[in-house]
Amino acid sequence: MNTVSDAMALSGVPRTLLLTTRARVEEHQRPDGIFRDPDIAQWWPALSWDPALDPVYSPWVQLSWAVRAQVLDQMVQRHLATYANVVVVELGAGLSTRYYRVGQGCRCWLELDVPEVIALRRQVDTETSQHRFLAASALDSRWLDAVPAGPPETLLILAEGLLMYFEAAQVQQLITRLKQRFLGATFLFDAVGGITQGRWAQQLARLEAPLRWFIRNEHDIPALGLSVLEVRSLPQDICRYPHRLGWFRWVPWLSKLPPFRNASLILETKLKT
Incomplete structure (x- = not known):
């Protein structure tokens, strides 16, 4: 399979898609992996890893993003089991394969990302009437017109790592x-705070992908106009896999402390009045 040159052309925030992509590939390859992702494993040989990302990638980071993907998969599955004719919009989708893992029972799944990322996706993935690709920033309101009409309660909007x-x-x-x-x-989205504002944020800033929005905890969310339905602490969810913690065996205790508990939160919310 030929290497996709566009992968090396990515810079700034779009370049981080290689981090989360590699995390899912390695999770799929583990005998004890928490999920299987054969599609991303098939795409991976066509991509070019950027060595500049090495300082921010580690077994701990790999596990964190694998667990985050699994938690969001479960939330999506629950939504699909609750409503019929669901429409899913995945903002900042990167090379997400969530549609293939859990989403094929939906009415329509829209993958939205900036044009250079969608161009990369088109080289490894195939668009269909059910699984569509939108080349736009999440901040560009014109993409809203592409969302199929339907009862609002059936619509699921997802922003992972965005x-x-x-x-x-x-x-x-x-x-x-x-x-x-x-x-x-x-x-559905994740938000960061606590210790994430330290060394991790500095490393991403050096990659021209600075973290800009931090929260103290989930109590900051209602002020944005959202009703919080469920909150998951990613550090606490990681503790469900003690055999993977290695030198981080102390994490279960630390994850109860606010700076660690609130380092990464996964939130299910409703758009409210």
Whole structure:
């Protein structure tokens, strides 16, 4: 399989898709992997790893992003089991294969990302009437018109590893626009705070992908115009896999402390009035 040259052309925030992609590939390859992702494993040989990402990648990071993917998969599956004719919009989708893992029972799944990322996806994935690709920034309101009409409660909007790269005002702007069009829809996303504001944020800033939006905890979320339905602490979810913690055996204890518990939160919310 030929190497996709566009992967090396990515810079800034789009380049981070290689980190999460590699994390899923390695999880798929593990005998004790928490999920299987054969599609991303098939795409991976066509991509070019960027050595500049080495300082921010580690077994701990790999496990963290694998667990995050699994938690969001479970939330999506629950939504699909609750409603019929579900429409899913995955913002900042990168090379997500969630549609293939859990989403093929939906009415329509939209993968949205900036044009250079969608161009990369088109080289490894195939668009269909059910599984569509949208080349746009999540902050560009024109993509809202591409969402199929339907009852708002059936709509699921997902942003994995995205909002923390926006300014606080941009996050609020996005949520306000979503509320104006899709009031009552479900919005799944992750947010960072606590110790993530330290060394990890500095490393990403050196890669020209600075983290910009931080929260203290889930109590910051209602002020944005969202009703919080469920909160999952990623550090605490990671503790469900003690055999994978290695030198981080102390994490279960630390994950109860606010700076660690709130380092990464996964939130299921509703767009409310």
